[in-house]
Amino acid sequence: MNYLVFGDVHGNLPALENLLKNEKGVDAYINLGDVVNYGPWSNECVELISSLDNCINIKGNHEKYFIEKECNIENDIVQAFFRCNISSFSQNEKIKMYLKNYKLNGFNFIHNISGHKYIFNDTIVNIKDNTVLAHSHQQYIRYFNNHLIINPGSVGQNRDIINMSNYIIWNTETGEFKLKHLLFSIEILINELKIRKFPNSCIDYYKSKKILI
Numbered sequence: 001m002n003y004l005v006f007g008d009v010h011g012n013l014p015a016l017e018n019l020l021k022n023e024k025g026v027d028a029y030i031n032l033g034d035v036v037n038y039g040p041w042s043n044e045c046v047e048l049i050s051s052l053d054n055c056i057n058i059k060g061n062h063e064k065y066f067i068e069k070e071c072n073i074e075n076d077i078v079q080a081f082f083r084c085n086i087s088s089f090s091q092n093e094k095i096k097m098y099l100k101n102y103k104l105n106g107f108n109f110i111h112n113i114s115g116h117k118y119i120f121n122d123t124i125v126n127i128k129d130n131t132v133l134a135h136s137h138q139q140y141i142r143y144f145n146n147h148l149i150i151n152p153g154s155v156g157q158n159r160d161i162i163n164m165s166n167y168i169i170w171n172t173e174t175g176e177f178k179l180k181h182l183l184f185s186i187e188i189l190i191n192e193l194k195i196r197k198f199p200n201s202c203i204d205y206y207k208s209k210k211i212l213i
Contacts, residue, residue: 005152005177006167007032007060007111007134009049011039011085012156015165016048018184019155026169028053032134032152033060033098033111036089038081039156040192042066046091059098060111060134067092080199105172107132107148119149132168132177139166139179150177162186162209186211 004026009016029052036042049055065071066089071082101110112119112135119125119133121140130148138160139153153166163186169178186206193203 001027001172003028003030003170003172004167005030005032005109005132005170006155007058007152008034008137008154008157009039009045010034010037010062010154010156011042011045012189013039013041013044013048014188015156015182015184016045018182019165019167020048020052022182023167023169029055030102030104030109030132030170031055031057032109032132033058034062034134035060036066036091036095037062037085039189040085040196040198042085042089043091045156046094050091050094056102056104056109057098058102058109058111058134059095059100063095063098067096077201077205080202084196084198084202103129105175106130107150109133111135119151121151125149139168141177141179152179160210161212162206163211183212 004023031049035045035049066086101108108129109132112133116125118136120136120138121142125144127147132150136151137154137157139151141150152168155165155167158164158166163183165182167180169180190203190206
């Protein structure tokens with residue numbers, strides 16, 4: 001089977017739609033969480049993912065913030081995004097069903113490993129399983145302590161190139177994890193933030209990031 005493994009959509013509907021359009025031929029999906037917040041389409045992204053057949057959904061920290069209606073990140077821009085998005089969010093029952101983790105073919109799929117703020121491609125980490133995770137928005141495949149650690153990167157908020165979606169295609173027959181990338185228009189998201197009257201700090205966050213033409 002071919003799995004589309006992705007994470008950190010963060011309310012970016014055009015990026016998610018572009019991904020699903022370009023990878024129509026997959027057999028199943030694994031969503032590693034943080035579908036919501038930042039981008040203005042949290043409801044729509046949750047709804048679109050819930051419409052997919054054979055999709056395993058993992059709960060990220062931003063799903064937890066939305067369920068609890070409280071975000072504990074001490075950052076003014078993050079708090080501004082949270083206030084704007086939580087006020088109109090209506091998909092709590094769906095995201096409450098997301099899993100803490102999921103094990104398949106010797107891999108543990110999880111949003112992040114407890115005890116670590118972020119796990120990057122050079123982070124020293126205590127793991128006991130081959131692990132596929134998200135959260136850092138950094139795409140990589142690495143070995144540590146004889147275990148694989150794999151991160152597909154972010155679909156909707158790549159912090160290196162803001163208009164590039166990163167993800168993975170996992171072939172369970174060959175065992176190959178293939179790192180993949182797609183470009184999309186970030187201007188659609190920026191315009192929607194303006195239409196929905198997000199604060200300038202939120203709009204400037206996306207406008208300040210590097211884009212690839």
